[in-house]
Amino acid sequence: MDEKNNYLLDRLDFLEFKQSVLFLKPPQHRTQLFYDLSLEDFMKIKKYTAYYCTKINDDENVSLNDFSKGLIEIWAPAKSYPLSASLVAQSLMEEALYNKLLAH
Template sequence: MSSYVKIIYDRLDFIEFKQNLILLKQPQHKASVFYNLTLDDFLKIRDFTFEFESKIRSGFRSSISDYETKLFEIWPPIKSYPSASTLVAKVLMSEDIFNSLFSSIN
């Protein structure tokens, strides 16, 4: 895949991510913190989430706090959003991995 096509796919993923955040957030929460999220920050979050998901698929035991801690390291402003790790994971992870990881709060 050419670098130009990859950039287009990354930007499309970024737009879809922001759209899904708006659709899935709690009605009483403002998602304005995500306004300042850059494409580079999103790509780091997406890549981390996919790696985390891959580890879980291969049998690695992990917890919500492991995911959340690393997510906050990647992009600290997300700490100010209630249930940020749950929302980001719901948007980026496959449904089965999300449900297994977050089953205690679903």
């Protein structure tokens, strides 16, 4: 694929991610920090999540807390919203991997 197509696919993933966060968040919560998320930050988060999925698939000892710490290192605003790691993981991981993450 050429660069323009990759950019469009990345933008589409970005928009789908933001939509997913809106649907998954608790109704009474506001997620303003995700509105301010840039495409560049999203791409870093997506890459980190893919790396973490590999760790889960390799049966490494992982936890949502560890995922959260890594997420905050990549994107500091995640620290201000306690459910951000869970929302990111649920939005970007396959359901089985997300469930494994929660089980540890």
